[in-house]
Every structure is written in C-alpha cells, then in structure tokens.
Amino acid sequence: MVIMKTSSEFLSTAIEAASQVGTRLQEMLGESRASKGVTTKRNPADLVTQADRMTEDHIVRLLRERFPNHGVVAEEGTSHPGGDYRWIIDPIDGTTNFAYGVPLFAVSIALEHKGDLIAGVVYHPSMDELFAAERGHGAFLRRNGHEKTLRVSDQATVADSVVATGLPYAIRETGHNIPEIERLMRTAIEVRIIGTAALNLAYVAAGRMGAFWEPGLNAWDIAAGALLVQEAGGRISDTQGRPFHVDCRDVLATNGRVHNEMVRLLGAA
Numbered sequence: 613m614v615i616m617k618t619s620s621e622f623l624s625t626a627i628e629a630a631s632q633v634g635t636r637l638q639e640m641l642g643e644s645r646a647s648k649g650v651t652t653k654r655n656p657a658d659l660v661t662q663a664d665r666m667t668e669d670h671i672v673r674l675l676r677e678r679f680p681n682h683g684v685v686a687e688e689g690t691s692h693p694g695g696d697y698r699w700i701i702d703p704i705d706g707t708t709n710f711a712y713g714v715p716l717f718a719v720s721i722a723l724e725h726k727g728d729l730i731a732g733v734v735y736h737p738s739m740d741e742l743f744a745a746e747r748g749h750g751a752f753l754r755r756n757g758h759e760k761t762l763r764v765s766d767q768a769t770v771a772d773s774v775v776a777t778g779l780p781y782a783i784r785e786t787g788h789n790i791p792e793i794e795r796l797m798r799t800a801i802e803v804r805i806i807g808t809a810a811l812n813l814a815y816v817a818a819g820r821m822g823a824f825w826e827p828g829l830n831a832w833d834i835a836a837g838a839l840l841v842q843e844a845g846g847r848i849s850d851t852q853g854r855p856f857h858v859d860c861r862d863v864l865a866t867n868g869r870v871h872n873e874m875v876r877l878l879g880a881a
C-alpha cells in the first residue's frame with residue numbers, strides 16, 4: 613500500500629468535497645429521470661439535472677468556506693473571480709449516463725495556480741474509485757481504503773491500444789469526430805465511448821486506455837484529468853499535437869508512446 617501524498621490542504625479538501633457529493637449522487641442514481649429533475653440546455657441532447665446544480669453548490673460552498681480568496685469556475689454557472697488560485701469544477705461529468713441510471717459518471721475538481729494545474733481529483737462513485745494528483749507528487753488511485761500509484765500503459769502502437777473518445781453534443785448538426793472515430797476503429801484494438809471525458813482521462817492515467825481524444829471539450833471536463841495524465845507519465849496536447857492548455861478544447865491524451873501516431877491518425881481522418 614502506497615501512502616497517498618495528500619500533502620496539501622488543497623488536495624485533501626478537493627477529495628473531501630468529491631467524496632461527500634459522490635456518496636449522495638450514488639444514492640440518487642437509481643431514481644427516475646423525473647425525480648432527478650432532468651431538463652435540456654443548449655440542445656436536446658445536452659442534459660442537466662437538479663443534482664448537477666445541487667452538487668455544484670455543495671462543492672463551491674465547501675471550497676469557499678476553506679479558501680475564501682480563491683476564484684471558482686464551474687459548469688452550471690458558478691463564477692467567482694479570485695487572485696492566483698482558481699478552482700475548475702464539473703459537478704457531474706457524464707450527466708446523460710447519470711440521468712439514465714448508467715453508473716458511469718464522475719465528479720471532477722481541479723485547482724489552478726497562476727494558470728498551472730496544481731491539484732486534481734476525479735471521483736467515480738459507482739466504483740468508489742478516487743483518482744487524485746498533485747503537481748510534482750504523482751497521481752494515485754484510492755479504492756477500498758488502498759492507494760496505488762498511477763502509471764500510464766506501455767503499449768507502443770495504437771494497434772495494441774484500447775482508445776477512447778467522446779461524442780460532441782452537436783454531433784447531429786456538425787458530424788464532428790465521426791471520420792476520426794471511423795479511422796481509429798480501423799486501427800486500434802477497440803474504440804470506447806463511455807460518456808465521461810474526466811473518467812476517460814483518469815483511465816489513460818491508470819493505464820487502462822492507451823489514448824483518449826475528443827473535440828469541443830471545456831475546461832471543467834478536462835482540468836483534473838489532464839493533471840492525472842501528466843503526473844502518471846502520460847502526455848496531453850491538443851489534437852494537432854500543440855501544447856495543452858485547459859481552454860484548448862480539442863484534446864488528445866495518451867500514454868506518451870502512441871502520441872505522435874494518434875496525432876497523425878487524427879490529422880489524416
């Protein structure tokens with residue numbers, strides 16, 4: 613058993629917040645869509661539930677109590693300016709799964725300092741798997757009271773890798789990502805579409821997936837997962853291989869070894 617280096621109060625507070633809301637979300641998972649209060653946002657496929665807002669409020673309240681001078685941005689509309697520190701929160705990543713009772717959703721909480729990600733937590737309540745990272749201290753998985761250092765996979769080719777992607781909500785109008793998915797289906801062992809970007813990134817960090825890409829993501833989908841991948845020895849960039857930034861939207865995360873091949877495959881699609 614590896615002792616997790618929850619050295620900073622920042623990471624331990626993020627873990628505390630994610631664990632609290634995760635337990636409640638797991639209890640709600642089996643309830644009907646009506647009792648979850650499901651409505652739509654930008655288009656009919658873009659869902660939100662009362663649980664998204666409740667979860668966001670709970671996390672933000674806890675963080676603001678502990679760190680009143682920190683800024684916050686969260687998917688369901690919370691925005692507080694701050695000084696050098698900014699929390700980036702996705703209260704439920706995988707809302708469609710959550711709304712339909714599919715146990716594949718995660719809580720994602722990250723902290724930036726002067727524009728650099730320094731702490732991140734992705735919590736998957738249905739498996740009670742908590743993925744966490746701190747800049748310079750590695751990435752860890754906590755499950756059943758045990759902690760394990762995360763390390764990306766060692767596959768050297770895409771043909772040897774399971775890769776994951778996501779479907780942008782506007783895919784019906786834009787068709788974005790369909791040619792790339794076809795290309796990867798013809799190359800990788802398999803292409804997984806599990807409906808949560810944060811968990812996909814955690815799985816790249818854990819060596820379960822060789823690569824994950826998705827166009828059109830937002831900072832809250834990727835901030836915590838990006839740090840997990842980097843701290844587990846992987847690589848993250850935009851889909852053209854240019855340097856990563858939380859606002860870069862079209863994201864590619866890999867074990868490092870298959871990165872250039874993925875950039876080439878996506879570019880050729």
Ligand code: IPD
Nearest residue numbers: 704705706707778779807808809
């Ligand atoms: C979505 C999930 C999904 C991805 C979408 C995201 P949400 O986040 O990460 O996997 O394909 O692009 O917007 O709306 O469930 O928080």
Ligand code: CA
Nearest residue numbers: 702705706833
């Ligand atoms: Ca999300």
Ligand code: CA
Nearest residue numbers: 687702704705
């Ligand atoms: Ca969300």
